Amino acid sequence: MPQIGWYGLGSMGLAMASNLQRHLxxxxxxxxxxxxxxxxxxxxxxxxxxxxxxxxxxxxxxCGIIFTMVSNDxxxxxxxxxxxxxxxxxxxxxxxxxxxxxxETVRSAVSQLKSKDASYVAAPVFxxxxxxxxxxxxxxxxxxxxxxxxxxxxxxxxxxxxxxxxGEDATKSSLLKIAGNIVTxxxxxxxxxxxxxxxxxxxxxxxxxxxxxxxxxxxxxxYSKRLTTGAYAPPLDSRPGFGVSLAIKDAxxxxxxxxxxxxxxxxxxxxxxxxxxxxxxxxxxxDSSAMYGTLRQKAGLEFWNDKSRRE
Ligand SMILES: NC(=O)c1ccc[n+]([C@@H]2O[C@H](COP(=O)([O-])OP(=O)(O)OC[C@H]3O[C@@H](n4cnc5c(N)ncnc54)[C@H](OP(=O)(O)O)[C@@H]3O)[C@@H](O)[C@H]2O)c1
Numbered sequence: 001m002p003q004i005g006w007y008g009l010g011s012m013g014l015a016m017a018s019n020l021q022r023h024l025x026x027x028x029x030x031x032x033x034x035x036x037x038x039x040x041x042x043x044x045x046x047x048x049x050x051x052x053x054x055x056x057x058x059x060x061x062x063c064g065i066i067f068t069m070v071s072n073d074x075x076x077x078x079x080x081x082x083x084x085x086x087x088x089x090x091x092x093x094x095x096x097x098x099x100x101x102x103x104e105t106v107r108s109a110v111s112q113l114k115s116k117d118a119s120y121v122a123a124p125v126f127x128x129x130x131x132x133x134x135x136x137x138x139x140x141x142x143x144x145x146x147x148x149x150x151x152x153x154x155x156x157x158x159x160x161x162x163x164x165x166x167g168e169d170a171t172k173s174s175l176l177k178i179a180g181n182i183v184t185x186x187x188x189x190x191x192x193x194x195x196x197x198x199x200x201x202x203x204x205x206x207x208x209x210x211x212x213x214x215x216x217x218x219x220x221x222x223y224s225k226r227l228t229t230g231a232y233a234p235p236l237d238s239r240p241g242f243g244v245s246l247a248i249k250d251a252x253x254x255x256x257x258x259x260x261x262x263x264x265x266x267x268x269x270x271x272x273x274x275x276x277x278x279x280x281x282x283x284x285x286x287d288s289s290a291m292y293g294t295l296r297q298k299a300g301l302e303f304w305n306d307k308s309r310r311e
Contacts, residue, residue, distance in 0.1 A: 001029050002064025004154065007056055007079060008099070009036040011239055012125065013069035014045065015132035016098065016159045020067075021050045023158040035059050061088040065151060069098045072249050073105040080109055090116040094147045098123050098139075100181065100246070102253045103171035110143075110170055119147035122170035123155065124177035128222070129241045135159055140180075142166035142173035178257065181250040182268050185288070188247075189271035191223040192292035196299050223289055230307030232289040233282055240287040244279050247288030248272060278303075 004024065006017045013036075021032040025048065032050040034042050039054050046052050053059050060066055060083045070076055076099055083090060095113060097106075097120070110120045121143035131137055137160040141148050145168060156163050166172040191212060198208035205228050213221025226232050226241070234240055251272040258265045274291035281303055282293060293303035304310050 001027070003030045003062055004032050005053075005059040005063030005066040006032050006034040006050075006069075007036065007059065007066070008069035009034065009038070009041040009045065010069065010071065011129045011241055011243075012098075012132050014041060015129060016069060016125075016137070017045055017050070017067075018048060019132075019135040019159050020154060021045055021048045023154070025049050033059050033063055056082055057086050057088075060086060060090070060093070064092070065094045065096060065154070067096045067098060071099070071243075071246060073101045075099075076101055076105060076109070080112060084112055084116065090118040093118040094121060094150060095119070096121040096123050096151050098125050100124050100177050100250055100253075101174060103174045103178070103257075106171045106174045119144050120170055121147050121151055122166075122173040123151070124173055125160070126177070126180055130222075132159070136161040138162045138164065140164045140166055140173040140176045142168070142170040144168055175257075178250060178254050181247070182254050182265060185247055185251055185271045185275075186267045187220060188223050188289045189267065189274065189291055191220055192227060192274075192289065192295045195224060195227050195292065196295045196301070199301070200299050226287055226289040227292045227305070228307065230305060230309070232287045232292050233304060233308035234285065234287065235309050236283075236285050238285070240285060242288045243284070244275050244286040244288050244290050245284060248275050248279070251275070 017032060017034055024032055033053050034045055034050050035053050035056050036042055039052060042052050056079060068076060068079055076097055106122050113120045123139050123141045126138040139155050139160045141163050152163055166176055195205050195208055198205050209224040209228055212224045231241060251268055254268060255265055271291055274294040277294040278286055278290035297303050
């Protein structure tokens with residue numbers, strides 16, 4: 001097995017990389033070589049035996065398979081530019097990106113890397129931080145067969161419970177991820193609306209949450225808990241589970257593609273506007289479920305609830 005590299009230790013990346021490092025240690029393979037903008041976030045990973053390397057170019061030069069898990073398209077593009085401009089050969093290296101990015105970003109990455117005889121695998125994920133911690137994410141994988149086959153054993157039952165194979169066209173996995181997030185964001189909006197309704201009518205958020213979890217499943221139940229525990233607006237010194245700007249990015253990707261194809265996404269448009277209003281009011285340190293705060297305000301309640309931060 002070649003040395004494996006990792007860039008990106010955010011809410012998802014740290015949990016995923018930790019599971020991968022545990023797997024590599026169990027297999028007595030070389031430790032995961034990791035990098036991140038904020039290197040200090042890697043301390044728990046280093047404690048598991050992973051190797052810190054602040055210079056991404058060095059990670060690329062020393063590893064055969066390089067995973068990235070970063071916030072958005074421009075961060076991924078800048079990492080790829082660093083790799084592409086390196087004087088080292090990229091021949092036969094496999095770049096695996098797990099972030100949620102636009103299919104056009106994927107298309108460009110595929111062709112850039114192909115010109116250097118390297119492969120790009122798109123492997124975006126479904127599931128939030130607790131599911132990443134449990135190693136139970138769902139991956140949508142796409143790319144050249146030889147590359148995806150090399151990567152799957154590092155994913156299945158290591159970081160993920162299921163790998164959906166989208167074939168050789170990596171843009172298809174990214175498309176699936178963006179399409180899936182239409183459901184995610186709409187569901188968060190629906191749960192937020194129901195919980196504001198329950199509070200204002202005197203029904204109460206407790207019975208509503210019990211029903212949501214029972215009747216609509218653990219994912220919807222988890223979204224409700226983000227509201228009732230105040231996680232939609234976490235303390236300012238913490239990192240949200242799924243940052244509001246990341247969900248706005250996903251909604252914009254879906255809306256731009258929908259527009260090109262003449263598809264209307266009215267529910268998503270409402271949720272995006274409510275998330276943007278929430279960010280305007282509460283700043284960046286908000287979860288994607290923070291449209292709830294906007295919905296509360298529209299109903300004459302405070303943006304904050306009794307469990308969230310208060311300003
Ligand atoms: N959170 C979820 O529930 C979830 C679920 C599925 C998919 N996703 C997708 O997965 C990706 C990662 O999500 P996340 O929640 O882990 O995000 P996150 O917590 O915000 O972490 C983002 C990562 O990108 C790095 N980064 C941000 N800006 C950078 C820059 N300008 N230069 C270099 N590095 C930069 C961060 O470095 P620092 O540590 O230095 O800030 C961190 O490693 C996103 O594309 C998101 O849409 C998230």
